[in-house]
Amino acid sequence: MISRTICLSLLLLSALANAVDDHYKLLLSMKHYDDDQVVKEVNFYGTRIDPSEMDRFKLTVDGVEIDAVNYSTYQRLNELRRSFSDDAFSQGIQLPEPERWKCKLGGPAKGIILEARYLTYQDHHIIHDEMRPVYDQAWNCLYQPRYQPVNNRAREAARGALETLRTITE
DSSP states (O other), X not given: OHHHHHHHHHHHHHHHHHHHHTTOEEEEEEEEEETTEEEEEEEEEESOSOTTSOOOEEEXXXXXXXXXXXXXXXXXXXXXXXXXXXXXXXXXXXXXXXXXXXXXXXXXXXXXXXXXXXXXXXXXXXXXXXXXXXXXXXXXXXXXXXXXXXXXXXXXXXXXXXXXXXXXXX
């Protein structure tokens, strides 16, 4: 009888945990590329898409949840994404100036792309959201950067989020 009650309790807790997981939304995604192939993916999830609201967070690397992350790190990522997750702060996403020299390196183009849940506001309410590339970084000269926020502060915040995610995964 006791073991039956314990089993039912565990089943209910498992169902509740799965229901809570369904409410997480992807907020940031960092993808490592070799040419056009994603070789590593780090995802930051939260229960709310508005960066100004309190949230619960989780982080995955290649689909595996990482448990050893301080809540202060989650808060930092959430605060940084506020600077580049909408046009009011980022002033849009632009194509960087192309490099003026030619790369003669062989092998695949290697780089990282940071995507964010990009928000559209109207009358202080979110009316649309979508995942969009907001920043990228070359790992060799074959990779040509394609995304960066127009605003310098937003660009530095995107770089900070990317470096924070890289540090966690390394």
